[in-house]
Amino acid sequence: xxxxxxxxxxxxxxxxxxxxxxxxxxxxxxxxxxxxxxxxxxxxxxxxxxxxxxxxxxxxxxxxxxxxxxxxxxxxxxxxxxxxxxxxxxxxxxxxxxxxxxxxxxxxxxxxxxxxxxxxxxxxxxxxxxxxxxxxxxxxxxxxxxxxxxxxxxxxxxxxxxxxxxxxxxxxxxxxxxxxxxxxxxxxxxxxxxxxxxxxxxxxxxxxxxxxxxxxxxxxxxxxxxxxxxxxxxxxxxxxxxxxxxxxxxxxxxxxxxxxxxxxxxxxxxxxxxxxxxxxxxxxxxxxxxxxxxxxxxxxxxxxxxxxxxxxxxxxxxxxxxxxxxxxxxxxxxxxxxxxxxxxxxxxxxxxxxx
Numbered sequence: 081x082x083x084x085x086x087x088x089x090x091x092x093x094x095x096x097x098x099x100x101x102x103x104x105x106x107x108x109x110x111x112x113x114x115x116x117x118x119x120x121x122x123x124x125x126x127x128x129x130x131x132x133x134x135x136x137x138x139x140x141x142x143x144x145x146x147x148x149x150x151x152x153x154x155x156x157x158x159x160x161x162x163x164x165x166x167x168x169x170x171x172x173x174x175x176x177x178x179x180x181x182x183x184x185x186x187x188x189x190x191x192x193x194x195x196x197x198x199x200x201x202x203x204x205x206x207x208x209x210x211x212x213x214x215x216x217x218x219x220x221x222x223x224x225x226x227x228x229x230x231x232x233x234x235x236x237x238x239x240x241x242x243x244x245x246x247x248x249x250x251x252x253x254x255x256x257x258x259x260x261x262x263x264x265x266x267x268x269x270x271x272x273x274x275x276x277x278x279x280x281x282x283x284x285x286x287x288x289x290x291x292x293x294x295x296x297x298x299x300x301x302x303x304x305x306x307x308x309x310x311x312x313x314x315x316x317x318x319x320x321x322x323x324x325x326x327x328x329x330x331x332x333x334x335x336x337x338x339x340x341x342x343x344x345x346x347x348x349x350x351x352x353x354x355x356x357x358x359x360x361x362x363x364x365x366x367x368x369x370x371x372x373x374x375x376x377x378x379x380x381x382x383x384x385x386x387x388x389x390x391x392x393x394x395x396x397x398x399x400x401x402x403x404x405x406x407x408x409x410x411x412x413x414x415x416x417x418x419x420x421x422x423x424x425x426x427x428x429x430x431x432x433x434x435x
Contacts, residue, residue, distance in 0.1 A: 097201035098128040099192070099218075102155050102177060108207050109135045109391025110307025111226065115205065116142050127199050129191070129212070131155055134352075134373075147195070151188040151211050152178040157197075165248035167411060169241030170232055171273055174210055175249040175257070185261020189215050189253075193265070196220060203280075213279055218268065222279045227392045228291040228301045229413035231284040234274035235296060239360040242292050242412040272412070290392055290416040308376040308396045316381040322347045323383040324367075325375070325394065327410060328353035336408065336435055341365045348382065350374055357380035389432070390414030399426060408432040 095402040096119055098112050109130070116126050120142050128139050129149035136146045154164065155178040164176045173354040178184035188211030195201075204222040206212045208230060216222035224231060238251050250387045251273050259269035270276065270291060286301040290296055294301075322345060326336065332353075340349065340362060351358065359369045376394075379386065380401050388394055397419035398405045407418035407429035418429025 085162055094124045095201045096124055096126050097195060097199060097204045097212075098126060099149065099204060099206045099209035100128070100130045100132075101149060101151055101188075101209040101211055102131060103208045105154060107128055107391055108226065109138070110393070111207055111305060112205070113138055113142070113361060114288050114305065116144050116263070119369070120144065127201070129195060129209075147189055149188075149211075151191060152175070153181065153184055153185065154178050154210045156255070168243065168245050168247050170230060170239040171251065171254050172241070172248045173230070174276075175254050180209060180249060180254050180257035182257050182260025182264070185214065185258055187261075188263040189261060189265045189267070192216070210276055214262065214267075215275060216279070223281045223283065224277060224279055225281075225283040226285060227304075228284040228286060228293065229278070229392075229416075230417070231282055231305075232293045233296045233298070234277065235353065237272035237274050239273060240293060240296060285392075287392075287396060289420055290395070292416060304392065304396045306376065306393045306400075309400065310377075313380060313401055315383070315401045319381055319383045320346050321368075321382045321384065323347075323372075323386045324349040324351070325386070326408065327389055327405065328358040332358075333432065333435065337361070337431070340367065385427070390417045392417060395421070410435050 098110060098116065100108060107116040112128065116128070116139065119126055128144055128146045130146055131148065131150050133146060139146045140216070165172060167173050167176060192212055192215030202222055204212055204216045204220050205265060206222065206224050207226040211220055229242070237320055241247050246386060254273055255270055256283045262269050273397065284285070284305045288300055291297070291301050324340060324347060337358065340347070348370060349362055350370040350373060355376070363369050380403060383403065385404045385406065386394070386398055387406045389410040392395050395405065395407070405421055405427040407414065407421055409418045409429060410429050411416045415431070421427045422429045
């Protein structure tokens with residue numbers, strides 16, 4: 081990492097700090113990598129703070145250093161989760177992560193304040209990184225971008241829930257934790273939850289069909305971007321595999337695992353949270369188990385159907401390519417792709433708990 085201060089007579093190149101704090105991983109990081117690739121080609125220095133370092137090599141290939149920002153208790157493998165409540169919207173999701181915990185917020189601010197001092201970024205670009213947005217307030221310009229479900233429009237000073245039901249965490253509880261962390265760093269408190277997205281720009285991606293808040297937005301969301309998917313790419317004629325991409329909530333369910341073991345056709349699985357015993361069971365049933373994320377072009381070339389949790393990036397790529405898919409919706413926001421896939425006869429869907 082270069083020094084924040086240029087040498088005498090040196091022209092300082094522009095600097096961008098990227099931050100990503102939670103999410104499944106590949107589709108989210110592909111957004112950041114696409115912007116990094118463009119900025120590096122135009123002479124901009126970049127630094128990435130990521131909670132998951134499995135994509136660090138992709139950033140290294142673009143000449144971009146990576147630091148781990150494993151900030152929130154809700155994303156630490158052995159952290160207690162007794163305080164978590166049902167996730168009905170953005171405030172609930174962030175409170176469950178740890179933004180309602182003053183200690184966690186103070187730690188996140190310390191992380192970014194250190195990066196700001198060392199790297200001196202000209203702007204902060206965030207994908208699912210609300211700690212970075214808090215730290216940047218009043219100090220560095222910031223832009224929030226990403227999938228539309230986690231960038232809702234403000235309504236009455238807060239954010240709507242996914243389905244209109246009451247939130248699990250009250251605004252007062254949420255603000256108490258956030259503002260305790262802000263107070264410890266002598267930062268101005270938030271007056272209301274919507275202040276989280278009172279930043280220089282908020283750029284939610286589409287597609288509009290999956291946008292749970294389209295009736296509340298003053299303008300449509302941006303077109304979706306899926307890294308690795310080229311316009312016009314189609315499912316291969318020779319593919320005969322079932323491709324499976326499931327996270328912990330689905331992979332640990334006995335009914336789902338039993339169904340995978342009972343498949344009587346070629347199958348390939350990427351289960352990033354599966355343990356060694358589960359992987360051995362699948363391999364023993366003749367299923368090819370991948371240890372790394374599989375590029376979208378290879379999924380399309382090899383597969384006849386894809387089973388996954390309903391992330392927007394993969395859902396969109398499969399729809400665009402004409403690939404049948406089965407969605408086991410992990411969260412409420414995964415149900416929008418599932419409903420479209422089912423009603424338009426592109427496949428089937430179920431909530432993971434009902435599978």
